[in-house]
Amino acid sequence: MASQTESPPTTPYQRIGGQAVLRAIVDRFYDLMDRDPAYAELRAMHGPDLTPMRDSLTGFLTGWAGGPRDWFQGGKCVMSLHRPLAITPDTARQWLEAMHRAIDETVGARDPEIARAMLDVLKRMTTGMAQATRP
Numbered sequence: 001m002a003s004q005t006e007s008p009p010t011t012p013y014q015r016i017g018g019q020a021v022l023r024a025i026v027d028r029f030y031d032l033m034d035r036d037p038a039y040a041e042l043r044a045m046h047g048p049d050l051t052p053m054r055d056s057l058t059g060f061l062t063g064w065a066g067g068p069r070d071w072f073q074g075g076k077c078v079m080s081l082h083r084p085l086a087i088t089p090d091t092a093r094q095w096l097e098a099m100h101r102a103i104d105e106t107v108g109a110r111d112p113e114i115a116r117a118m119l120d121v122l123k124r125m126t127t128g129m130a131q132a133t134r135p
C-alpha cells in the first residue's frame with residue numbers, strides 16, 4: 001500500500017533547505033574569510049563591511065539553485081562582476097576552500113550528495129573566474 005509521504009524536493013534550492021540554509025552557508029563563509037588568516041589575501045580584496053556581500057551572495061545562490069530570482073532580475077551577471085578583479089589561482093583556491101568548509105559544516109553531514117554537487121559547480125566557476133581575470 002502506498003504510504004503518505006511528502007513529494008520529493010524538485011530543485012536544489014528546496015533540497016538544500018531554502019534561503020535560511022543558504023544564508024547560513026554564506027554567513028559561515030564570510031566569517032571564515034574574516035577571521036581565518038588562511039584567507040587574509042582574499043579578505044583584503046573585499047571592502048571593510050561584508051554585510052552587503054552576505055546579502056548579495058545569498059541572493060545569487062538563491063536564484064542559482066532554483067529559488068526566487070530577485071538577484072538576477074536587475075540583469076546582474078556574477079562572472080561580469082568579477083572580471084575587473086585581479087583573481088589569482090591562489091585567491092580562487094582560498095575562496096573555494098572557505099566555501100568548502102562552510103558547506104561541509106552546514107549541509108555536508110545531512111546531505112553529502114548535494115554538498116558535493118554544489119562544490120563541483122562552484123569549483124568550475126572559480127576556475128573560470130581565475131582564468132577570465134588572469135592579469
Ligand code: HEM
Binds near residue numbers: 047057087122130
Ligand atoms: C574565484 C574566487 C573569487 C574571488 C577572489 C572573489 C572575490 C570577490 C570580490 C573581491 C568581490 C567584491 C567585494 C567588494 O566589493 O567589497 C566579490 C563580490 C561578489 N562575489 Fe566573488 N569572488 C570569487 C568567486 C565567487 C563565486 C564563485 C561566486 C558565486 C558563487 C561569487 C559571488 C560574488 C557575489 C554575488 C558578489 C557581490 C556582487 C555585488 O553584489 O556587487 N564570487 N567577489
